[in-house]
Amino acid sequence: MGMALRIGTHLLLAFALPPLLLGVINKTKALFAGRSGSPLLQPYYDLIKLFRKGSVISETTSWLFFAGPVVGLVTAALAALLIPLPDAIAPFSFTGDLILLLYLLALGRFFTAAAALDTGSPFEGMGAAREVTFACLAEPAIFLGLLVLAKLSGSLRLADLLGGSLASHWVTGAASLALVLLSWFIVLLAENCRIPFDDPNTHLELTMIHEVMVLDHSGPALGAILYGASLKLFVFSALVVRLALPVATGSALIDWPVFVSGLLGVAVLIGVVESTMARLRLTHVPVLLVAACLLSAFGIILLVR
């Protein structure tokens, strides 16, 4: 497939698909609840609506308040450009890009939390504190999982880690990779504010983690935040799908549809998890995150043994 066409498909998928994932999750939850729910394309309509609205800005905020959504969106977009989609070459790819990936996500999170603290509201401060604490525990899990992949493939490029040889690694290191997959799915739920870590539909500020951080944003800023969140979900889902379905037949007509259906499958799975589980008590959330870290660590131990 031609280089331009490939990059074009990558960009199209990375930037057009993410809100659809949100729509699929909501639709799945509605179906579980016996409702018909909002249309699948609702997030797109929401984004368009938000970008056309005006903003209400608090007087106690500074430039940081604007920087939050912007940086969040930009870092998520850059991360989406780093992930190797089915053709195993991302628009940007170099040795050590896995570290850049983690740092981009961390940067986005930092600015979101800083913007929340900038408002001076106690709710947002509380949400920022919780978010950062849980992120401290979730990051090692991803990192250790990437270490497992790096050990198996012997390289530090995301393209190699999640590339064509992954299918053969599944044969030799199945146990480790299964553990990493489970650990990454738990981290996906944590980083994207899904049940059992955070309820995206709650309206009680004291129970929110992520939603409360962005309480004061409105209009285009809120639209940027919403879109950035969907991009982040896309990034994590892509990681999980690439690990779980390492299909690399070389034929674009097979690889891409498998990948897209994998993404939609992950969205459905998230919807199922959200519908069947209740939210964890706040004090038990660290236990689950530590367990996710330990699963990845166990995966490494199995490899180096």
Add this chain to the structure above:
Amino acid sequence: MAHAAEPVLILAVALNFVALGVSRLRPVIHGVALQGALLGILPFLTHPEIGLRGGLLVGGTVALKGLVIPALLFRAMREANIQHEVQPVVGFIASLVLGAVGTGLAFVSASTLPLADEHTNALVVPASLSTVLTGFLMLTTRRKAIMQVVGYLILENGIFLFGLLLVEAMPFLVEIGVLLDLFTGVFVMGIIIHHINREFAAAGTEQLSELKD
């Protein structure tokens, strides 16, 4: 050891972490029951030719560890009317980390143990050691009597795992011994917990401290 046994062993070790980290009793008991059942079918996976006697033993182990003993524990739970473990002596996160450290050490040191040639790469020895350590940890740091019994069950599972190394060479007396021990021990413990509940308000062993010097 056959390749089929590996995922089962890894799942069994992962269930150790479930027991260490979860505070609700019900999932923990389910986890230990699943672990026992998995271990019960392991001899079948590693030596598919064990015959009728072996098959009966496998079935008996699975039924005992997977059904009967959890049923007794659930009954004790109902009698004592407890659903949660209170904060144990060593907190949940610290327990998880200690369990992980122990598991890591078990896996690393198992490669340095002088094992017989056919066992050098088996996962059974480190899985057994880590399960024994987990059982010990639970036994010594939990406050509720039922959780201590669960810790004892995990300890027994770990010992049973080690016995699997000998299953082809030794008669099954050893397995039967483990089963007898397990069954009567937990049966009697179940009765004791029942009586404990009748005497005290809830089966918390911190109340069993009237006798001391």
Add this chain to the structure above:
Amino acid sequence: MACALLLFPLAMAGITFVAPSNRRRPWLLPLGALGHLALVGWAVLGCGHPVSGLGGWLALDALGKVVLGLLSLLFFLCSLYAPGYLTLRAERPNRVFCATLFVALAMMTLVTLAHHLGLTWVAMEATTLATAPLLYFNHNARSLEATWKYLLIGSVGIALALFGSFFLAYSSLKAGLEPTLLFGELIASAPRLSPPWLHAAFVLLFVGYGTKMGLAPLHTWKPDAYGEAPGLVGTLLAGGVTSCAFIALLRVYQICHASAEADFARGLMVLMGLVSMAVAAVFLVRQRDFKRMLAYSSVEHMGILVLGIGLGGPAVYGALLHLINNGLAKGVLFLSAGNIHRACGSKGTEDATGAIRRVPLSGALFLAGFLAITGSPPFGPFVSEFTIASAALGSGQFVAGALFLVLLGVVFVGMGKTVLSVVQGRPAETADAGGFHDGPGTGVPVLLFMALVVLLGVYVPGPLEELLREAAGAVEVRR
């Protein structure tokens, strides 16, 4: 023959269980005990050929004869005490109690007979489970707590012993032999067993069976269990179950010795023996409950037994003799303590005083038993402790010998305070227990125990000495 030794008590258990009358049932106990004693006597003394059964899995060797003889004698004398005791406790149903006593006897017999270490383990576990209902005879909160701790700690110890047994079998697998737990085969192939697995097995089995014996630091169940159990159960536990655990430990030690790995084992045993004595000494000082005091005394004597084996040489003979002396002296102490408890209505030293006035026979025997157990002549334990001490000093282990003597002295002082305050003084008016007086049923067995202790202190009968020497020689077998 071996199977008869096992089946007879089990059959008696069955009969006792179905016997309808609560009043008459206790009389089955001395009957069954006499029968068992007769069988044992024939097996040990009269029977010309070696006793064995189950294709070599059961066998009665010299060591087994010593312990089995002690067990049967203890049980017989306790069973003489039982009818009198159970008549006093007529309000409690004794069906389970009596039947379980026979089951416990059968399982303890099995431990002494077993020559397959897996079978030893099963029997030891069965003994634990069989004695638990006996502990719970009083059915109150305190005895429940004691039984819970006994079961939990005992089961953990037994689990570790199983782990150790697996390691032992693995040591023969690693050596390229057919893995086995048959005692005879292990002794024969001992020099070839893989040393690291053998060491690990010994440590685990020492911890596991040591828990059942009540060695420090795993002795924490003992004060509660012995404190809450009825007197005759205490005797069986202190003299019988601990002896069974001791013989199980000795079997492993024999294997270690035969494989020339004994030095490691002996060092461990000397150390843990002294530690047990020290812990017991600490807790015996200012002990306010005279039954718990007996438990700590038991911890101390288990330490002495293990120390004797660890010192080696003539001390092994001393330790085996001490096994017998300890069992008999504990019989005196527990039974008379039970009588005093009944008479004064309490186990604490505030309420239980002036025993020698209230129940003269039991009080006097309790005092005499105290003198015996702390090693005064002319009682039996003096002879065995002297043997151990002189063996320690004679073989150059001065530190161990000196510590041994010092700790014996501390124990004497500590126990003495408690015993004397119970025995002497004026009977407290507050303590009244419905007029228990010494009677033949509760007094004669204690006298018989005392008589045996005195006998062994003055003169060790020839056949017994021969048997003990043979057993000691078997323990220290060298290939």
